Structures are given as structure tokens and as C-alpha cells.
Amino acid sequence: MERIPSVDLKDFLSDDPDRKQKFINDIGKAYEDIGFVALKGHFLDDELVDNLYSEVKNFFDLPIDVKESYEIPGIGGQRGYVSFGKESAKGKKEGDLKEFWHFGQYVEDDEERKKEYPDNIEVKELKHFNAIGKQTYKMLEKTAKYVLRALALHLNIEETYFDNYIHNGNSILRPIHYPPIIQEPKNAVRAAAHGDINLITLLMGAQGRGLQVQNHDGEWLDAIAEPDELMINVGDMLSRHTNNKLKSTIHRVVNPPRELWGTSRYSIPFFMHPISEMKLNVLDNCIDENHPKQYEDITAGEFLNQRLIELGLKK
Template sequence: MSAIPSVDLKDFVSEDPKRKQKFIEEIGAAFENIGFVALSGHFLSDELVENLYTEIKRFFDLPQDIKDKYEIEGIGGQRGYTSFGKEHAKGRKEGDLKEFWHFGQYVENNPKLEEEYPDNVTVDELPEFNEVGKETFQMLEKTAQYVLRALALHLDLEETYFDDYIKNGNSILRPIHYPPITSEPKNAVRAAAHGDINLITLLMGAHGRGLQVQNLEGQWVDAIARPDQLMINVGDMLSRLSNNKLKSTIHQVVNPPKELWGTSRYSIPFFMHPISEMPLNCLENCIDEDHPKQYADITAGEFLHERLIELGLIKA
């Protein structure tokens, strides 16, 4: 039994005000208490999920020299392939035991942002790979938009407060491959303890053990979703905006028991980012005598740049 609360997005998008309010209260309480929920009723079809897993397994099974040609220098790993062990958690020297791919935003009607964001990288060897990635990106972005609308109402904002900030936002879909472990990892784990940078993260593939969340008492609890659910958590940007009313919870992916070292693990997070200009200044209605302002004013773009330096993905 997972310690993570479950919610159903169908409640929020129903025409029933009581069901909608129930969803707002449930996800608001979960994000104030543990920062994670397991969400069903999202916009991903079973067929799309199956197709995506097929395509990403095909990609990570390609010979290393072919994968390496999709690792693009000078863009901080924001698009294309990032090879094994290159990324590390903030404050860690050991690289995480993973390789991954990044799909980025498909900009609509905004030449300035088309110029600002790196281009998505096309995999020549896999004709379906990019199309399936794009469709998944857009369905997860749509799901995230409705989750943020519920959170806006929970924070006493206009329901569409986030809409203009996330349209053409700097979001990332990251298929991750944790390869079989072949020798005793010294201090490395599949993903060391960290908080996410962005507004919210929607995670596919948290169906096996491995993902753990640190609760308010400091204990590590397993975060396990049903196959039809997405695991969704608060990122640091949303935590700053809400003056820590909504909790960005530390989480990690631990190595499996030794008897399972020979198996691969796949995980596909979608990191919902706003446009760079979004102010992350603490909301006035989240500040009072008992909750003084905790964070300095900053934009989403400035905050992202700081964190990518800390993660070792770009140079200062």
C-alpha cells in the first residue's frame, strides 16, 4: 500500500461542482502535506503509453556510438541524449546511474521562443520515435494544465492564473533508462535525493519499487502508482511561488535488491516549466504573520539557470 494519496482528474473536469471541489481539496491537502499524489483520469491512452515505452526501449538499445551522435554539445542537455552518469544531484559528486533523452516544447506562434529554445532532435534510425514523443509531451502538458488550474483555485487565484505562463513553457519530457547494475556502486544510486526545479512533475513508470519520497517526519516512504496512474509532485518553482504552502518534497530512486541488479528500469517524467519571464515572487495571499516571506524575488528563467549550474549540466 503506497503512502501517497490518490486523486482522479475526472472529478475536476466533470460538470459537477461538488466533484470539482472535492478534487481541489484532495490535491491541495496532498501537496501541502507530502507534495505527491497518484493521479488517474489523465489524457494518456494505454496505446500511447505502450507505444512510447516501445520506442524508448528501441532507442536505449541502439549501439552506444549511434546514441552518442545525439548528445548535443553546448545546450546543457536540454534536448536529445545525455549519456550514462553525466548528471548528478545538487551537492553530489557521483553521477546518477542513468542515461536519458529530452523532448522539449513544440512552440506555437511565438518566433521569440522558437529562437530561445533549442530544437528537438530527430532520431533517424527510429521513424516513430519523435512523433510518439511529441504526442506524449502534449497529452502530459494538457494534464498538467488542469492540475495547475485546480491548484490555482486552492491558492485563491483565478482558475486560469497559470495558463499564459505555461503556454509554450520550457517544459521537458525525459525518458530515463537505468541500465542493469554490473558492479557494486560505490556511492552512486539510480537518482540521488533531490527536489525538482519546475512547477510540477508528472511521472510515468513509477510502477515498480525504487521511487521513495521523504515525508514531513523525515522518513523515506515508497511511492508506488497503479499502472493507470501518474505520480505528480510539486517542484521548487511552485513551492517558492506559494511561499512553501505547497511542498516540494525530496525524493530519490534507490538501487534495487542485488538479485534484481541485472534488470533495466525505465521511468518517464514530464517536467512542467513556465516561460522564463514568469515571476516566482511569493504570492501575497500566501504571506501572513505566521508565514513570513521565505524567498527572494526571482524569475523562472533565472532560477532554472542557477539550478542547471548546480546540477553540473551547464558551466557557470
């Protein structure tokens, strides 16, 4: 496989059962083979995307002391600003060459759940930043819901199996800024090789080179989306829940060639997490004599906590 497969969510949402089934087959095969797809037909419109990039650039252009005033201690970087070099990939000492912001869940109908999550942080300097972030979060969450419904059908479980687990889930929208590189990085890259923690990740801003995906032969493939596509990949939670039937693939963001060091890169992943009490125990129908159970029972909350400690975001 030399390129990431492309699918169109409008096929799944159509009234044509053949189009719907083809989407299920195509995305299922892609996630079994490489763990990534490029997806058209999502719920983000061009105006929202343009507004979001504008607001994100405005935020990262703020003076460093203003940005750092939004870095909240004691919450493992789960909301607000995380400064340059703070996060490192599992097992890597060097911090990634990035700074980022976190928007979290907007709980509307569950007071107990609301207490579980840190509050979203309001940026006073930018009038539209938070509203645009919330709107984007909602549209990506809606897109993710239908992708998971297709995957449920591919796995021969009930179509809405994931719905209750992702409603008010601990999902995160992360606008990332990879600043210009001003000196030779010592073993550091924009994002070191890693797998994602969550169920699935929806990535905006995968146009142009940088993001690379490792295939089963250990080769690195460029993952480049069209302007109207999101790159969507399987995370470790979904991989272990399906006994690695759906693959959580190692990926990275490499540094650009030296002549492009002076440029910023922006990317905006949405990490779809379930509620913390979801059991990630291997699904019964993903176990057989050729595929024995590979993972211990664990909840999503326990797994997330382990990984945040490994990433250096939590003590």
C-alpha cells in the same frame, strides 16, 4: 501518512461542483502535506503509453556511438541524449546511474519564443520515436494544465492564472533508462535524493519499487502508482511561488535488491516549466504574520539557470 494519496482528474473535469471541489481539496491537502499525488483520469491512453515505452526501449538499445551522436554540446543537456552518469544531484559528486533523452517544447505560434529554445533532435534510426514523443508531450502538458488550474483554485487565485505562463513554457519530457547494475556502485544510486526544479512533475513508470519520497519526519515512503496512474509532485518553482505552502518534497530512486541488478528500469517524467520571464515572487496571499516571505524575487529563467549549473549540466 504511509502511502501517497490518489485523485482522479475526471472529478475536476466533471460538471458536478461537489466532485470538482473535492478534487481541489484533496490535491491541495496532499501537496501541503507530502507534495505528491497519484493521479488517474489523465489524457494518456494505453496504446500511446505502450508505443512510447516500445520506442524508448528501442532508442536506449541503440549502439552507444549512435546514441552519443545525439548528445549536443553547449545546450546544458536540454535536448537530445545525455549519457550515463553525466547528471548528479545538487551537492553530490557521484553521477546518477542513468542515461536519458529530452524532448522539449513544440512552439507553434511565437517566433521569438521558438528562438529561445534549442530545437528538438530527430532520431533518424527510429521512424516513430519523435512523433510518439511529441504526442506524449502534448497529452502530459494538457494534463498538467488542469492540475495547475485546480491548484490555482486551492490557492484562491484565478483558475486560469498559470495558463499563459505554461503556454509555450520551457517544459521537458525525459525518458530515463536505468541500466542493469553490473558492479557494486560506489556511493551512486539510480537517482540521488533531490527536489525538482520546475512547477510540477508528472511521472510515468512509477509502478514497482524504486521511487521513494521523504515525509516531514524524514522517513522514506515507497511511492508506487497503479498502472493507470501518474505520480505528480510539486517542484521548487511552485514551492517558492507559494511560500512553501505547497511542498516540493525530496525524493530519490534507490537501487534494486541485488537479485534484480540485472534488470533495466525505465521511467518517464514530464517537467512542467513556465516561460522564462514568469516571476516566481511569493504570492501575496501566501504571506501573513505566521508565514513571512521566505524567498527572494527571481524569474523562472534565472532560477533554472542557477540549478542547471548546480546539477553539472551547465558551466
